Amino acid sequence: MPWNARLALDYRLEGGRSVARFRHEGPLRILQSLYPEGDAVCHNVLVHPPGGLVGGDVLDIRAHAAPGSHGLITTPGASRFYRSEGELAAQHTTLQLEADARLEWLPLEAICYSGCRAGNRLTLELAEGAELIGWDVTALGLPGAGKPFEHGVLQQHLEMPGAWLERGRIAAADRRLLDGPLGLAGHRCLATMFFATGAPIARARREVALECARALAEAHALHDSAGATSPHPRVVVLRVLAPLVEPAMQLLRQVWQAWRAELWRMTGQPPRIWSM
Secondary structure (H helix, E strand, O other): OOEEEEEEEEEEEEOOEEEEEEEEEOOEEEOEEEOOOOOOEEEEEEEEEOOOOOOOOEEEEEEEEEOOOEEEOOOOOOOOOEEEEOOOOOEEEEEEEOOOOOOEEOOOOEEEEEOOEEEEEEEEEEOOOEEEEEEEEEOEEEHHEEOOOOOOOEEEEEEEEOEEEEEEEEEEHHHHHHHOOOOOOOOEEEEEEEEEEOOOOOHHHHHHHHHHHHHHHHHOOOOOHEEEEEEOOOOOEEEEEOOHHHHHHHHHHHHHHHHHHHHHHOOOOHHHHHHO
16 A cells, blocks of 8 residues: 655744744654854754665655745755566655745655656746755766666656756666766766745846856766756756765755855855764
8 A cells, every 4th residue: 555645834934933833644753953153044854764765655845935934945865766566756846935935945855766667756836036946866877886777767857847848867777878878878877956045136146156056066076977057047057976875965965055145145054863
């Protein structure tokens, strides 16, 4: 029987403090709100106690940020799509920001085990004045543990309606895609990081975002498999391929800190859970 779960997370600015409230159905919730940066930014850890999804399971995550609020969401560990011979196991995430809201969507990676049938959909809905920094990281198999991605499929969908759409299907049987030079070139971790806004980003500011990401990527060990572009005036995207998750995540965190400093004039305060 499928084990479905829903979470609706709502950030509001109350008396100068960003406050999080949530409703949930099934095994999906947030831990206590933390304020390591003061009242302006509310840090939350999203927890799925079962730890993974199998065929037919669906996680539905909806985060809303009201005007003036600022939330940061991460996870305590990787999410997992396990082997399944039936329906897709799916995670659907919608991030909705009202005017002048900020949100940071920084989950740890999703691991696609060999034999999984996985669907991942992320939708960004931003009003004018809203801004978001986020990422999506996927690991195919566990190559470091000798468990490669030999069977299964991942359907990926990242979208900001009217501005940006990235959609693809990765099948383990498609060796040209997984190992070819125009595909993943043998890499088994793919990461997409984005700075998205509800209105066109001023050209000078967009160039700053691109230059930060490119400079850090060029100085990193993954310089040959990372690149930053602006596919639309409302979004800047960094794409990374890596053999393993760790170097990709290291680069993303460096860019996150740089974007925070340059675009928001904020220090990059890592969520406490990352150091545990």
